[in-house]
Amino acid sequence: xxxxxxxxxxxxxxxxxxxxxxxxxxxxxxxxxxxxxxxxxxxxxxxxxxxxxxxxxxxxxxxxxxxxxxxxxxxxxxxxxxxxxxxxxxxxxxxxxxxxxxxxxxxxxxxxxxxxxxxxxxxxxxxxxxxxxxxxxxxxxxxxxxxxxxxxxxxxxxxxxxxxxxxxxxxxxxxxxxxxxxxxxxxxxxxxxxxxxxxxxxxxxxxxxxxxxxxxxxxxxxxxxxxxxxxxxxxxxxxxxxxxxxxxxxxxxxxxxxxxxxxxxxxxxxxxxxxxxxxxxxxxxxxxxxxxxxxxxxxxxxxxxxxxxxxxxxxxxxxxxxxxxxxxxxxxxxxxxxxxxxxxxxxxxxxxxxxxxxxxxxxxxxxxxxxxxxxxxx
Numbered sequence: 001x002x003x004x005x006x007x008x009x010x011x012x013x014x015x016x017x018x019x020x021x022x023x024x025x026x027x028x029x030x031x032x033x034x035x036x037x038x039x040x041x042x043x044x045x046x047x048x049x050x051x052x053x054x055x056x057x058x059x060x061x062x063x064x065x066x067x068x069x070x071x072x073x074x075x076x077x078x079x080x081x082x083x084x085x086x087x088x089x090x091x092x093x094x095x096x097x098x099x100x101x102x103x104x105x106x107x108x109x110x111x112x113x114x115x116x117x118x119x120x121x122x123x124x125x126x127x128x129x130x131x132x133x134x135x136x137x138x139x140x141x142x143x144x145x146x147x148x149x150x151x152x153x154x155x156x157x158x159x160x161x162x163x164x165x166x167x168x169x170x171x172x173x174x175x176x177x178x179x180x181x182x183x184x185x186x187x188x189x190x191x192x193x194x195x196x197x198x199x200x201x202x203x204x205x206x207x208x209x210x211x212x213x214x215x216x217x218x219x220x221x222x223x224x225x226x227x228x229x230x231x232x233x234x235x236x237x238x239x240x241x242x243x244x245x246x247x248x249x250x251x252x253x254x255x256x257x258x259x260x261x262x263x264x265x266x267x268x269x270x271x272x273x274x275x276x277x278x279x280x281x282x283x284x285x286x287x288x289x290x291x292x293x294x295x296x297x298x299x300x301x302x303x304x305x306x307x308x309x310x311x312x313x314x315x316x317x318x319x320x321x322x323x324x325x326x327x328x329x330x331x332x333x334x335x336x337x338x339x340x341x342x343x344x345x346x347x348x349x350x351x352x353x354x355x356x357x358x359x360x361x362x363x364x365x366x367x368x369x370x371x372x373x374x375x376x377x378x
């Protein structure tokens with residue numbers, strides 16, 4: 001089996017690695033994988049044409065500045081696909097790039113499976129026709145997404161959320177109790193360098209105010225592997241020994257926190273899975289934000305709120321994303337009653353995400369799809 005896999009972000013790299021592991025278990029033949037990914041996919045034997053650290057663009061301005069490089073990557077991937085002729089391509093989220101790649105793969109007659117759907121139900125439906133034309137099969141995470149695509153005549157199968165495979169074994173038996181004598185908060189500034197540059201200084205300033213006021217005793221910054229520790233340390237003053245930078249996996253870190261400041265993205269869903277009270281923070285340039293508000297069709301930015309269907313976590317967006325407002329919201333979450341109530345409200349995330357087994361189910365569907373392609377229906 002030969003696969004082209006494209007994952008342009010950290011979460012896609014993690015979910016893609018889980019998928020490749022599951023495919024290896026189900027198929028005794030050698031699996032060859034090449035494409036775009038990160039350390040997790042590389043660890044599963046994938047040949048990286050480009051690393052996700054090269055593809056992390058946040059906002060319209062960043063994309064425009066890097067257009068020559070993006071075009072080069074697009075051309076390289078399609079040229080390699082034409083030469084290698086993979087059995088199929090598995091495109092993971094990252095729609096701005098992946099839907100253009102899907103169009104090129106369609107011209108090459110390479111089947112396309114889209115794993116982890118673009119959130120068309122949130123961002124509008126202008127991309128539906130592209131998916132209908134260029135994608136053979138959608139593997140989606142939620143039952144409502146399956147219905148959404150099928151209503152448009154697109155083949156879709158709900159496989160569940162791979163995040164559960166990653167975190168379910170580590171769920172604590174019971175929620176963490178607040179200990180007023182030792183309060184620890186997590187700072188999760190995102191997986192892109194631009195996010196860290198815009199959000200981490202504000203998070204650190206908020207943590208310093210909370211520490212000075214005696215509201216917290218420790219704060220931990222969660223570092224992603226592909227960004228050097230120096231990119232985090234440079235924002236810390238020499239006397240900030242109450243703040244440490246950690247490179248531990250989220251299943252290790254999240255259960256020990258009393259609350260967290262979390263950049264909008266998949267990390268909010270992971271934090272919510274542990275029922276950890278959080279404040280969601282989001283800041284991009286004004287043009288990107290303006291265009292996003294024109295296109296977005298849901299009332300929330302945080303994935304955890306979108307999945308819950310209501311605001312289970314406060315969102316501090318753009319001009320509201322200040323250290324002072326972070327302090328106010330974290331202080332509220334650190335009150336015993338609010339902390340307990342918020343943890344109870346967040347339990348809905350586990351219900352919505354469902355049981356583990358998404359990676360195995362996705363692998364089984366892909367294997368079956370390829371067999372049908374080879375042998376024909378029936």
